[in-house]
Amino acid sequence: MKRKTLTQYLVERQRGGQAVTAELRLLIETVARACKAIGHTVSKGALGGVLGSLGTENVQGEIQKKLDVLSNEILLEANEWGGSLMGMASEEMETIHRIPNEYPQGGYLLLFDPLDGSSNIDVNVSIGTIFSVLRAPEAAKTRRIEEVDFLQPGTSQVAAGYAVYGPQTMLVLTVGEGVAGFTLDSETGTWTLTSEKMTIPEDTSEFAINMSNMRHWEAPVKRYIDDCLAGEAGPLAKNFNMRWIASMVADVHRIMTRGGVFMYPRDQRPTGKKGKLRLMYEANPMSFIVEQAGGMATDGERRILDTQPSALHQRVGVVLGSKNEVVRVRGYHLKGQA
Numbered sequence: 001m002k003r004k005t006l007t008q009y010l011v012e013r014q015r016g017g018q019a020v021t022a023e024l025r026l027l028i029e030t031v032a033r034a035c036k037a038i039g040h041t042v043s044k045g046a047l048g049g050v051l052g053s054l055g056t057e058n059v060q061g062e063i064q065k066k067l068d069v070l071s072n073e074i075l076l077e078a079n080e081w082g083g084s085l086m087g088m089a090s091e092e093m094e095t096i097h098r099i100p101n102e103y104p105q106g107g108y109l110l111l112f113d114p115l116d117g118s119s120n121i122d123v124n125v126s127i128g129t130i131f132s133v134l135r136a137p138e139a140a141k142t143r144r145i146e147e148v149d150f151l152q153p154g155t156s157q158v159a160a161g162y163a164v165y166g167p168q169t170m171l172v173l174t175v176g177e178g179v180a181g182f183t184l185d186s187e188t189g190t191w192t193l194t195s196e197k198m199t200i201p202e203d204t205s206e207f208a209i210n211m212s213n214m215r216h217w218e219a220p221v222k223r224y225i226d227d228c229l230a231g232e233a234g235p236l237a238k239n240f241n242m243r244w245i246a247s248m249v250a251d252v253h254r255i256m257t258r259g260g261v262f263m264y265p266r267d268q269r270p271t272g273k274k275g276k277l278r279l280m281y282e283a284n285p286m287s288f289i290v291e292q293a294g295g296m297a298t299d300g301e302r303r304i305l306d307t308q309p310s311a312l313h314q315r316v317g318v319v320l321g322s323k324n325e326v327v328r329v330r331g332y333h334l335k336g337q338a
């Protein structure tokens with residue numbers, strides 16, 4: 001069977017309507033090429049001398065791994081000169097990266113977590129890249145792009161995706177017309193369409209949460225997980241399975257494939273009050289993808305995509321996945337407030 005490539009998929013959407021402009025297509029293809037390079041670098045592991053820490057800290061106070069920084073550089077270099085962007089922002093950079101004057105400026109902004117799941121890098125467990133594309137505001141086109149221009153709600157995203165570097169290297173993409181999955185053919189180097197319309201089953205009996213944080217959780221999360229653990233005899237009247245990979249990309253990819261509910265909730269620690277995951281380049285792109293696949297994404301009570309960001313690196317509680325289960329978790333939160 002002759003399968004479509006990423007380019008064909010995007011060209012079809014470019015011809016079909018407004019969702020993909022030539023500039024956006026070029027941008028997505030460039031990001032996909034960078035992900036291929038990151039995947040290649042990741043796969044070299046110890047042979048490439050890329051494992052281990054650099055000893056530096058990023059803006060979030062996290063120790064940077066060599067691969068965090070290398071992946072960030074790969075994405076910056078690949079996307080700087082193509083003419084689709086005005087600026088970029090990343091988990092690994094304190095502030096925004098403006099496209100240098102020597103290159104043409106485009107109409108879009110790119111945000112990314114260059115290598116998500118950093119704690120899994122050195123142990124050879126799946127990791128990934130997450131990205132989000134916004135339009136640069138009209139007003140910014142006559143002046144320098146500023147950080148505030150990036151602070152748009154997730155509903156403004158024009159495209160989002162993730163690459164997962166696992167047993168297979170895959171790219172999962174939405175341009176707001178459903179979600180498509182591409183597998184990297186390592187022999188030809190081609191992103192090849194392998195799932196034309198990914199959909200998340202509405203019901204599930206599988207949850208993903210870091211249980212070691214249980215003592216810090218807010219009451220609704222604790223109640224929900226207690227009820228899951230009670231199984232068939234409990235109020236949910238079914239047995240639940242649990243998975244936690246500690247790479248959001250890999251956990252979300254499992255949910256995209258067979259359903260489930262993923263939670264990194266706010267908790268009561270001083271460092272957990274706002275959640276762990278970052279809104280702009282982790283929660284927003286993943287929420288866009290999950291919603292486009294028929295799932296749902298909330299911070300416990302509210303839709304993540306409606307959040308008006310106030311800072312580039314702001315954090316948010318995340319509950320996403322199979323629709324009926326996310327509705328249930330939201331119910332526990334809303335009931336708690338009544």
Ligand code: AHM
Nearest residue numbers: 115116117118119210246247248249
């Ligand atoms: P990172 O972007 O620094 O890798 O952090 C985000 C990751 C997510 O991929 C994952 O869901 C979570 O952190 C795991 O956290 P924990 O180690 O607390 O379970």
Ligand code: MG
Nearest residue numbers: 113116117282
């Ligand atoms: Mg991350």
